[in-house]
Amino acid sequence: MQKTVICLTGPTAAGKSAATHAIAAEWPVEIIVMDSATIYRQMDIGTAKPSAEEQASIPHHLLDIRDPAESYSAAAFVSDAQTLIDAIFKRGNYPLLCGGTLLYYKALREGLSDLPESRPDIRAQLDHEALLQGWPAMHAQLAHVDPVTAARLAPNDSQRIQRALEVYRISGRPLSSWILDAKPAPKGASLHYHTVSLEPSQRQVLHARIAARYQTMIEQGLLGEVDALYERGDLGITMPSIRCVGYRQIWDYLEGSCSLDEAIEKAIIATRQLAKRQLTWLRSDAQREVIDCLDEHRAAKVVQSVSQHWPLT
Incomplete structure (x- = not known):
């Protein structure tokens, strides 16, 4: 019998975290986080990482698995995710992919190319x-x-x-x-992927959410979080961790190349650009199910979509 993996995705600030709680209220899920930023330890505020309470209430995987000085790849994600999906099904639970790093999802579903190693x-x-x-x-x-x-x-x-x-x-x-020339994804697990995508019917409303969320991150102490990374002395702007949207702009401020206000504005603009790229990626998937992230009934609609693939108990 073919098993279904649900992927809940969408652009940044679309409300994916809240939707995962609606799913977890109906099914015994374990979340496989599909995010190239939350993999890093010491990077919590600016990545909107799930809180300790959220992680305690629903099992989350692939959080805090790398030091900011280390790298992670789509190939590593595919290997980790495949292992986790198999283990989660064996435990009698359901694997829920959740996140916005769509290159990881594409690699998991469609396979990887033998790209040259970095030099x-x-x-x-x-x-x-x-x-x-x-x-x-x-x-x-x-x-x-x-x-x-x-x-x-x-x-x-x-x-x-x-x-x-x-x-x-x-x-x-x-x-x-x-x-x-990508290699086809392994077929051994006989998995079906169903994509639920939270996308905005009004782009400007998403932009306002992005700006408000980043301002909240600043109030929560993002400046101090980035400063702690800066003071380590072994990190730099060429590293993937520091290049994360919202971090590199504060890093520029700490290096004296712009004011804090300029850094915040640049971070908000960069996050909007990230959301635009994510939406472009998503539109290439004609089989995804789109739910308006601005719809007040979005959580119920997400649950309804998932119920077509996972049996309600």
Whole structure:
């Protein structure tokens, strides 16, 4: 019998956490967090990580599994998620993927390509070029050699621009061609994935939520959280952890390159850009079930959607 894994996704600030509680009230779920930021320890406020109480009430997996000095990849997520899905079903529970890192979800469902491994020398060279020219110029360079990848990246998305250029310089092939050659996802588990996507009917309302949420993070102590990372001395802006939206802008403030008000405004703008990219990714999945994240009955609609795939007890 084919087993169904539910994925609850959507752009940042869409209200995914609240919807997971509605699902957990009906089924014995364990949450597999699908997020490239909440994997890091010491990064709680700016990642909107579930509270200790939330983690105690519903099992969460893949939180706090890396130090900010370490890296994590889509391949690592696929391996971890596959192991967890199998174990959760064996325990008689239901695996609920929840998060907005859609590259992880795509890799889990569709498989991975054998991308070239990262090379520190090329990354250092790209960082140096970006320091001289700026990331928008690097984005233009990417558009020349890999227009498909460049079209889905923002001009200041330094981490992804760097990786795409790195792959091209190592292999001579654009990243988009590697993705087309992805290995099919393993079929052994005979899993079906049902995607429930919380998306806004009014983009400006989501933008207001994003701004309000970031201001709340500042009030909760985000500045102190980033300062603690800054004072460690072993972290830097080239690392994926510090490049997380909302962190890198405060890092710039701590380095003296902008005022705190400017950093906050830049972080809000960057988060809006992230939400736009997430929505672009989601629209490529024609089979997802879309629920308006601004609908007051959204939780009930999420439960109704899930009930088509998991039996109510």
